[in-house]
Amino acid sequence: MKPFEKxxxxxxxxxxxxxxxxxxxxxxxxxxxxxxxLATLMWTSEHGIVAAVMLYVGLMVTFGSVAMGIGVMTLNEDTRP
Known part of the structure; x- marks a missing residue:
């Protein structure tokens, strides 16, 4: 892997x-x-664990994508050697 790619x-x-x-x-x-x-509904349901996993995974995908997009869009110059 090239230094720029890394x-x-x-x-x-x-x-x-x-x-x-x-x-x-x-x-x-x-x-x-x-x-x-939300927590009351999740923990009284028989599928509460699945709902919690879906909540966290959905938030992680969304927030991770937004943070990566913001990072790319705020690049203001070419930093390659």
Missing amino acids: AAVLFLLKHLLSGVAGAVVLGTGLLLFDVAN
Whole structure:
């Protein structure tokens, strides 16, 4: 892998991880504060674990993609050697 490619992958990975961290914080906050009785509904359902996994995965995909997009769009110059 070329140095530029490695730097690009690390750049995107850094932004992806920041988006995933934001998704985990939001998902946990939604469940801890029981917004719109979401946590109550999930834990009284027989498919509560599936719903929790779907909530977190959906938020991670969305927030990770947005963070990567923001990272790419804020590049303002060509940093290749």
